[in-house]
Amino acid sequence: MNFEISKRGNLLFSRIHPFLAEMIKSVAEDPWEEYPEGSSRLLPPPGTDEELLTDWSDHVQPDLRRRFDEDRSQVAQDIGTMKPGRGKLPVWSLEIPIDHVDAWLTTLNALRLAIVTEHGLGEEELAHKTSPDLSTFHGIALLRVNFYAFLQECLIQGLESRESEIGDQDSD
Amino acid sequence: MMAKPDLLESPETELSEALDLPWMVVVHNDPVNLMSYVSMVFRRVFGWSRERSELHMMEVHSKGRSVVWSGSREKAELYVQQLHSSLLLATLEKTSH
Numbered sequence: 001m002n003f004e005i006s007k008r009g010n011l012l013f014s015r016i017h018p019f020l021a022e023m024i025k026s027v028a029e030d031p032w033e034e035y036p037e038g039s040s041r042l043l044p045p046p047g048t049d050e051e052l053l054t055d056w057s058d059h060v061q062p063d064l065r066r067r068f069d070e071d072r073s074q075v076a077q078d079i080g081t082m083k084p085g086r087g088k089l090p091v092w093s094l095e096i097p098i099d100h101v102d103a104w105l106t107t108l109n110a111l112r113l114a115i116v117t118e119h120g121l122g123e124e125e126l127a128h129k130t131s132p133d134l135s136t137f138h139g140i141a142l143l144r145v146n147f148y149a150f151l152q153e154c155l156i157q158g159l160e161s162r163e164s165e166i167g168d169q170d171s172d
Numbered sequence: 173m174m175a176k177p178d179l180l181e182s183p184e185t186e187l188s189e190a191l192d193l194p195w196m197v198v199v200h201n202d203p204v205n206l207m208s209y210v211s212m213v214f215r216r217v218f219g220w221s222r223e224r225s226e227l228h229m230m231e232v233h234s235k236g237r238s239v240v241w242s243g244s245r246e247k248a249e250l251y252v253q254q255l256h257s258s259l260l261l262a263t264l265e266k267t268s269h
Contacts, residue, residue, distance in 0.1 A: 031261075042259065043256070044256065044262075046249070046253075046256070046262070046264050046265040049264070050195070060256070064253075067257060106258065109205065109258070109259045110259055113204050113259060126203050127203070152206055152208075153206065156209060157208075159212075160212075
């Protein structure tokens with residue numbers, strides 16, 4: 001899989017293996033539906049003050065949930081534009097418009113947090129100190145969390161490169 | 173493991189405000205959030221430099237928490253909300269003085 005900034009200034013993943021393409025397509029899954037326990041991590045309490053907790057639960061958390069859903073919907077639209085190539089092993093490409101990158105970062109992060117919480121993945125595992133056992137759901141969950149972390153790192157690097165390019169153009 | 177809450181207190185805190193309105197925004201460690209992501213969120217939410225964002229991110233990583241802002245409750249709530257919208261573990265706490 002290759003990653004670069006496209007001619008149009010968007011972030012482009014190309015030559016995506018079909019197996020990885022399937023994992024990318026799963027980014028738009030609804031964490032509240034797929035990971036009922038894990039999704040609790042997505043709306044953490046803001047502290048211990050009773051008044052604050054009530055206010056948060058009544059006003060802030062519904063708004064955050066709505067924004068997460070909007071971001072996920074944006075990601076689903078981008079995934080819908082993924083194209084397979086031709087050949088025996090059709091590799092895929094995905095171009096993410098630069099102004100959609102924040103939605104991708106939030107959605108990837110939400111999904112990673114929900115999967116980790118749901119499957120009880122530990123800090124040692126996340127730090128790559130153990131190899132995932134891919135014959136188990138636990139191991140597959142770890143593989144997905146690590147792959148999505150890789151996507152996040154690419155997007156952050158791409159975003160920073162773009163911001164630095166724009167900064168250089170402004171200073172010319 | 174815990175950091176002293178005022179270790180990296182932000183200069184935005186005004187003395188009079190801190191005395192009258194003792195609330196602070198604390199970010200807690202989470203092994204899932206990427207270091208680069210946390211640093212980027214700090215830059216965006218607080219408008220900090222890369223160096224300062226990384227300093228706070230490292231404090232969260234190594235000591236388990238970092239005080240990223242203190243001042244009025246209303247503004248602190250807004251910051252916590254912004255940090256939660258990026259899925260960082262942030263809480264609002266009263267200062268101990």
